[in-house]
Amino acid sequence: MTINEIDADVLVAGGGPAGAWAAVKAAEAGASVVLADKGYLGTSGATASAGTGVWYVEPRPEAREAAMASREGLGGYLADREWMARVLDQTYANMNELAEVSRYPFPVDDDGRQIRRGLQGPEYMRRMRVRVRRAGVRVLDHSPVTELLADGSGAVAGAAGYRLRDEHPFRVTARAVVLATGGCAFLSKALGCDVNTGDGALFAAEAGAELSGMEFSNAYAIAPAFTSVTKTAFYSFATFYHADGSVLEGAGSQRGRSVIARTLLTEPVLCRIDKATPEEQRAMRLAQPNFFLPFDRQGIDPFTDLFPVTLLAEGTVRGTGGIRITGPDCATTVPGLYAAGDAATRELICGGFTGGGSHNSAWAMSSGTWAGRGAARHAAELGGRATGRPVRALGEAGVRPAGPATGGxxxxxxxxxxxxxxxxxxxxxxxxxxxxxxxxxxxxxxxxxxxxxxxxxxxxxxxxxxxxxxxxxxxxxxxxxxxxxxxxxxxxxxxxxxxxxxxxxxxxxxxxxxxxxxxxxxxxxx
Amino acid sequence: MIEIVSRERCIACDKCIAVCPTNVFDRGADGIPVLTRQSDCQTCFMCEAYCPVDALFVDPRSHPLPEPPDEADLAAEGLLGSYREQIGWGRGRTPGARLAVGPSLNRSGAPLTS
Known part of the structure; x- marks a missing residue:
């Protein structure tokens, strides 16, 4: 049967970690939930195809204090300690749920204790899909949302979209919507990011929401040239070279990325992961198997051979800008509209900078949790009053142009x-x-x-x-x-x-x- | 980009069609998936991870190759299914997540676990 019209308390747009957690937590709060993803819940987004560190810090005051202080300067002192503390608490709880509810196979240390500071994307998101479905959420894969719906007061009242596999439009009337559609990497082919075209920010702006931190949108990741594998962390073990084999002074994965960028404007940049001990090399393979795919499949030994690198744009996926959050439940300025993960601004915990992983994954699971619960609460408060309310579609550019329509x-x-x-x-x-x-x-x-x-x-x-x-x-x-x-x-x-x-x-x-x-x-x- | 759907290995389970985040595959007339939208492939390797019979090959270059690589060569080099093996998916394997403890990035700090 082709699905045309669905009614739900909460619609979650996006099936990365933020959307998955939002759907689980909204359902656990008693809401009926639909999750619509552009791709497939389990493989979509920047996390699923990668591995990520997680900002998981034991709840000891001195450890938490050090964690909060560590990146404040890098972020230009625009983060908020209250939000950081909330994210540390929520991330700790969610990671423990991953161990206990989803039975995620964390590595164990010498004392037999699980190390819960990182996640392998495919394993994490496969288990999140299972959890979302067990929570009773209706999952629509390959079903991108294309615009929001609003009621007469301007409150968000659902969304319309298109089912790519059975080539049919769909519409979900909902009492609240969570946008967890990811950031925007401009189809740069950065790993897992081509589904992240900033759709949620457009929908939000059409509904009247605001954005914040959009100047923090120039993240670029190091990748072997002509490939997608953007795992910048391991390049801290690298040396960068000119084509003639001389060392490119000042280049690095941390502060020296602009040196690499400047050089790439006029000449190739070569690289070799030559500062890792054999033991570290083995650990890298276990931690990030996908880091080695471009090398193994092109006959390159990254520890001994020179290989060309490039920088791939990650825009607001790794940048911190996004939909502005106006409350602890990840509400926006528009009633009924919530934002989570990379679609929302991450400035509240990162200010104007993040590296990969860590804070980003912590923000996704925490903001997803809060947005899901917030949306469920909003839906419950609206209750029967929302049933059958007239709605209108809000999309403009690309769907309802001002003049005669063309493609292109x-x-x-x-x-x-x-x-x-x-x-x-x-x-x-x-x-x-x-x-x-x-x-x-x-x-x-x-x-x-x-x-x-x-x-x-x-x-x-x-x-x-x-x-x-x-x-x-x-x-x-x-x-x-x-x-x-x-x-x-x-x-x-x-x-x-x-x-x-x-x-x-x-x-x-x-x-x-x-x-x-x-x-x-x-x-x-x- | 995705370059190969092995006709020899494929069991027509449609798993790759279902899981591809950028909707690259369609079902061919004989049930074997075809690469209808190869240029949309984002080289994320997820289809390989989910293929139960290691019938797929994603080349690490994020542009289509002039000619697909030779399947027999890839099999001989152990590259068909190598990613699935490395992440420890498949019966009888240890999940890669269980072993994923990376090197410390600042030599004095905690080990990287991603």
């Missing part, structure tokens, strides 16, 4: 990629390059919003193209508004941190993009 999503994607993927525009930022890039993106948006419409699976691609264009405009508007260097946002023309700009930036709007400080500058801690 692929050209828009290329136009956006030309402005956001190059290192000298997005990573190595300068007003002289950001201003014309934003102008070009604005022109792309006007044309797209005026004419682009897709049908069937083409609708999904058209909406992704619109989402990427909107995302890029929010990114560069915020990047121009933050007239300093802070966190991952590094302005070559403004290399100093400006104490008066120690506050978050809120961004929004579709046809006219706006940016404003969230508050006055936060008190200087140190």
């Amino acid at each position: 999503h692929a050209e828009y994607v290329r136009a956006v990629q030309a402005e956001v993927l190059p290192y000298d525009k997005n990573l190595l930022r300068h007003a002289d390059r950001l201003v014309p890039a934003l102008d070009a993106l604005d022109r792309t948006w006007r044309e797209l919003a005026g004419t682009l419409r897709g049908e069937g699976a083409g609708l999904v691609r058209a909406r992704s193209a619109a989402a990427m264009t909107a995302h890029a405009r929010w990114m560069y508007s915020a990047a121009l508004a933050r007239t300093e260097t802070r966190g991952m946002h590094k302005r070559q023309d403004l290399p100093e941190q400006d104490p008066s700009q120690r506050r978050r930036l809120v961004t929004g709007g579709l046809h006219e993009v706006w940016t404003r400080p969230e508050t006055a500058a936060l008190a200087v801690a140190s």
Whole structure:
């Protein structure tokens, strides 16, 4: 039977870790739940195909204090201690649930105690799928949401989408919606990220929600050239070289990534993982089997051979910008709409910087938990009043263009990629390059919003193209508004941190993009 | 990108069609999956992990090759199913998650467990 119309208390859009936890926790709170994923719950998103460290810290005050202090400076002091403490508590609880409820096979230490500081993506997400289904959640795979629905008051009341496998539109009327659709990596082919085209941020903005931290959107990961495998952590054991074999001074996986980027603009960069002991080499294989796939399958020994590397854009997947959160339940400024994981801003615990894993996975499971519970509570409060309320679809660009409709999503994607993927525009930022890039993106948006419409699976691609264009405009508007260097946002023309700009930036709007400080500058801690 | 669906090994279970996050596969007329949307492949290797008979091969390069690699060569080199084996999926294997303790990244700190 083809599904057309479904009614539920809570709709979760997205089946990565944040969406999976949201669905489980909403169902456990008594809600009827539908989870719709663009791909497949279990393989979708940046986590499933990778391995990730987790910000799992024993609840000892001194350990927690050290954990919270460790990255505050890197993040430009924009994080919030209260949120960090909540995430540490929630992550600790969820990881213990993974061990006890999902029987995740954690490694054990010499004393036989489980080490719960990391997760293998395929194993983690396979078990989350089982748990979601056991909780009674109705899972729609290969069913991307394409737009939100709202009631007469503007409260979010469900979503519409398209079932790719049986080629049929669907609609879920719901009392609350959780957006857990991931960040935006602009189809850069970074590992597992091509499903992350920023769709949720577009839907949220169409409903009137705000974004925050969009200037922190220039994450790039190291990968062997021409491959997808973005596991930057192990490059801390690497040395980088010019093509002639001389060492590329200052290059590194941590602070030296911009050296690699600058060099890649004009010449290849070679690499060798030559600082790892044999014991460390063996541990790497156990910890990250996928790190070795590009090497093993191309006949490269990464510990002894030189191989070319590239940097792949991870945008707001590893960047911290996203939908602005306005409450502890991961509510947004729009009633009935909640956000979690990379779709939501991660500034609350990371400020303007994160590496991979760790905080990101902790944020996904914690914010997913809170958003799921928050959405279930909202649905219960609405109760029967929401039954049969008239709803309207909110989608514009890519689905309801202002003028006569044409296709051409692929050209828009290329136009956006030309402005956001190059290192000298997005990573190595300068007003002289950001201003014309934003102008070009604005022109792309006007044309797209005026004419682009897709049908069937083409609708999904058209909406992704619109989402990427909107995302890029929010990114560069915020990047121009933050007239300093802070966190991952590094302005070559403004290399100093400006104490008066120690506050978050809120961004929004579709046809006219706006940016404003969230508050006055936060008190200087140190 | 996904390059090979082995006609010899495939048992037409449709698992790869179901799990591919970017919906690359369709069922062919004879039941064997075909690569309808190869250019959408994101080289995430998940289909290989889920294939119960090691019938798939994902080349690590994120662009299509001019010619698919030779299946017999890949089998001889032990590359068909090597990822599934490394993550310890499949009957009688130890889950890779159980062994996933990485090197310490700062030499003085805790070991990396991802």
